[in-house]
Amino acid sequence: MPEHPAYILNEAFGVDEFEVLWQKGLKHIATMLATAYDLKFSKRSGMKEVYERLRHRGKAWVRNTHPWGPCNYVARRVFWSCKILDLKEVRDEVEVLTSGPLLSREDPEDRKLVERATKRPSEQAIDENIGILNMETRHTGAFLTRAMEFHHKYPDMKFWFFVEFD
Numbered sequence: 001m002p003e004h005p006a007y008i009l010n011e012a013f014g015v016d017e018f019e020v021l022w023q024k025g026l027k028h029i030a031t032m033l034a035t036a037y038d039l040k041f042s043k044r045s046g047m048k049e050v051y052e053r054l055r056h057r058g059k060a061w062v063r064n065t066h067p068w069g070p071c072n073y074v075a076r077r078v079f080w081s082c083k084i085l086d087l088k089e090v091r092d093e094v095e096v097l098t099s100g101p102l103l104s105r106e107d108p109e110d111r112k113l114v115e116r117a118t119k120r121p122s123e124q125a126i127d128e129n130i131g132i133l134n135m136e137t138r139h140t141g142a143f144l145t146r147a148m149e150f151h152h153k154y155p156d157m158k159f160w161f162f163v164e165f166d
C-alpha cells in the first residue's frame with residue numbers, strides 16, 4: 001500500500017479512491033475531491049502542487065466541519081467554487097469519468113493499481129473494488145457534469161461544494 005501522510009481508506013470498501021484517481025492521471029479531480037473531504041490530503045506527494053495551482057486559479061474556501069467519529073475529529077475541508085469547473089483541465093478529467101469505465105478487471109496494470117490501494121488485497125477484493133470504483137467514478141462524473149450544466153445555465157448563481165462520506 002502507498003504511504004502518505006494523510007492516508008485514509010474508504011473503510012466501507014477498503015480502497016483509497018483518491019489514490020486510484022491520481023494514478024489514473026485524474027490529478028485535478030483527485031485533488032479537488034480529496035481536499036474537499038479533508039485538507040490534510042494536500043500533503044500527499046504531488047497533490048500539494050496541484051492543490052495550490054487549483055486554489056489560485058479558482059476560488060477555494062477552507063473551513064472546519066463539525067466533529068464526527070469516535071474521536072470527535074474535525075476535518076478542515078476545502079469548499080470549491082463552481083468556477084473551478086470552468087478550468088479546461090477539470091472539464092477534460094470529468095469527460096474521462098463520464099466516457100466509460102475507468103478500470104478494467106482484465107487489465108493487469110489496473111489490477112496492480114487497485115491492489116496497491118486496497119487495505120486487504122485479495123482477488124475477490126480487487127474485483128469488487130474495480131466494480132465499486134467504476135460505479136463511484138461514473139456517479140462522480142455525472143454529478144460534476146450536472147454541476148457544470150447548472151453553473152452555465154445560471155452563471156450569476158454561486159455555489160461551493162465539498163465531499164462527505166457516510
